[in-house]
Amino acid sequence: GAVVSQHPSWVICKSGTSVKIECRSLDFQATTMFWYRQFPKQSLMLMATSNEGSKATYEQGVEKDKFLINHASLTLSTLTVTSAHPEDSSFYICSASGREASYEQYFGPGTRLTVT
């Protein structure tokens, strides 16, 4: 099946710094990538949808200037959390879909961000 990787798997950073999370589709071309956030005991919430070469579409309530998404190639999307605060601590998960993967969304293993 299609494989999606994320890096790093976990990160601890200080308040005010920026953190970049990478999402890669390893064996298919991901025309669309999705970024989700999950707080403890809560559901996955879609943050944004990005199509290769286009600007990301953000969900209501998600600050696009704080969560920068870049989808520059068909195998890589990045999420940068700028000026991180403790309330940004969460589990960030990406998923990818594309024609080669029958448009099913394949999830990455997630990145656990802790902001101190």
Place this chain on the structure above:
Amino acid sequence: RKEVEQDPGPFNVPEGATVAFNCTYSNSASQSFFWYRQDCRKEPKLLMSVYSSGNEDGRFTAQLNRASQYISLLIRDSKLSDSATYLCVVNSFYNQGGKLIFGQGTELSVKP
């Protein structure tokens, strides 16, 4: 009102038990429906799609009632390895190419 609502958990059942999860969704335009499984601190994994005619995969049976906007998952002969959080997911597109809306999940704990 949440777009996708599930039974509150956790469900604690003995091995071999049959357990049923319920889910309702608010958007009547939803086109496709899924059950995902999520283990602690892991990403969600697709368990099965749900079709109007109902579908079965081994010990798992999923049902969809579009009129009631209701989805169910039945697990028979529970195994210890079934312990996880089960997520009800709907999509406004025919396949998973669109936006997935996740329920809050129902935690299942299967005890020996």
